[in-house]
Amino acid sequence: MKWAVALAVLALAWSAPVTAGTLLALCQGAAEVDVIDTASAVVSARVKVDKVPAGIAISSDGTAAYITHPDIGLLTRLDIKTRTVAATAHIGGQPFGIAAAPDGVVIYVSDWSGDRILRIDARSLAVTSTLAVGRSPAHLAIDPDGRTLYSADRESDEVSIINTLDFIRTAVVPVGRAPYALDASHPELVAVADVRSGDIALINKKKQDVRRIGGMKMPYGVAFVPGRGLLLATDQQAGTLNVIDIAKETIVQRIQLGGSPEEVVVDAAAGRAYVAEWFANRITALNLDDFSIVARTPVCDGPRVMALVP
Incomplete structure (x- = not known):
């Protein structure tokens, strides 16, 4: 049973420009992208997409969002300025995870059932390798x-x-059981959420060795806090956001959220972290100074992943 969510009247300003301070929430159940103005914590637009969307990535120039649909082998490109679906491509398999290259030319998509990565032309959406x-x-x-x-x-x-x-695949690094989400934004480390072993793996990029930090039930999302020596990790089963001191390899704070928290995104410039609460149908914003909750935004059904527009 889904958590009860307070109803809110949302002003849908479809003509408002998209600028920095915009967060896209991808809702699996509703097959929808909700555009959130982070300054006001209000949904400013809702864009319908094809069914069961799973992953989202933003182009480096902030003009396009790329969305995967594993159940139907589809890739969608969303025009962020016009808030419309600009293109779709049937790429086959079960496209799931997605990452956009900084050059704006290439995107990478994981094929869950095909045990492979697809390299895709960002403009044509054609698989090139x-x-x-x-x-x-x-x-x-x-x-x-x-x-x-x-x-x-x-x-x-x-x-x-x-x-x-x-x-080419240059290395394979064993981690915990069932690695799911990653963050590679740290200059030296990659954080990995191991959902079945209840821990976070920290991979040293240079040495490719691993440290593991336990104490969680089912971590599902990870995000580094730049310049603070901290890592944020959601625990879906416990309903918490965990603040981890990287040097001490210790959870120093647990924030109770509920609603099966999944992805966490950090906007260091704005001093905010955002958590998608899947069953609560909301995005929760927290202050990075003390991790107090500053806003809760009701969104569409089943928000699991998010992306900040640069």
């Missing part, structure tokens, strides 16, 4: 410089490291 990885690749993360891609190969209990220049 494929690469075999471990079993059931879930989410993807790309280094800020665009040279290295990481794939959470859930059923292999490992992370694939991929050189994007040659599009």
Whole structure:
């Protein structure tokens, strides 16, 4: 049974420009993208997409959002300025995780059932190359410089490291059980949420060794807090957001949320973290200074992943 959600009257300002301070919430149940103005914590637009969307990535220039639909083998490109579906492509398999290269030319998509990564032309949505990885690749993360891609190969209990220049798999790093989400934005580390072993794996990018931080039931999302030595991790089963001191490898704060929290996104410039609460149908904003809750925005049915518009 879904959690009860307070009804709210939402002003849908379809003509308002999209600027920095815009968060896209992708709702699996509603097959919809809700555009949230983060300053006012209000949904400013709702865009319908095809059924069962799973992953979302934003182009580096902030003009396009790319969305995967694993149940129907579809990839969607959304025009963020006009808030319309600009293109779709049937790429086959079960496209799930997605990452956009900083050059704006390439996007990468994991094929859950095909145990592979697809390299796709961002403009035409045509598949230009494929690469075999471990079993059931879930989410993807790309280094800020665009040279290295990481794939959470859930059923292999490992992370694939991929050189994007040659599009080859250069290493395989064993982590915990069922790696699902990743964050590669840290200059030295990759954070991995291991949903079945209840821990976070920290991969050293240079050495490719692993530290694991336990104490969770089912971590589903991870996000580094730049310059603070902190990592945020959602625990879906416990209904919490956990604040982890990376150096001490310790959970230093647990914020009770409820609603099966999944992805967490950090906007360091705005001093905010955002959590998608799947069963509560809302996005919760927290202050990065003390992790107090500053806003809760009701959204469409089944929000699981989000993306900030640069």
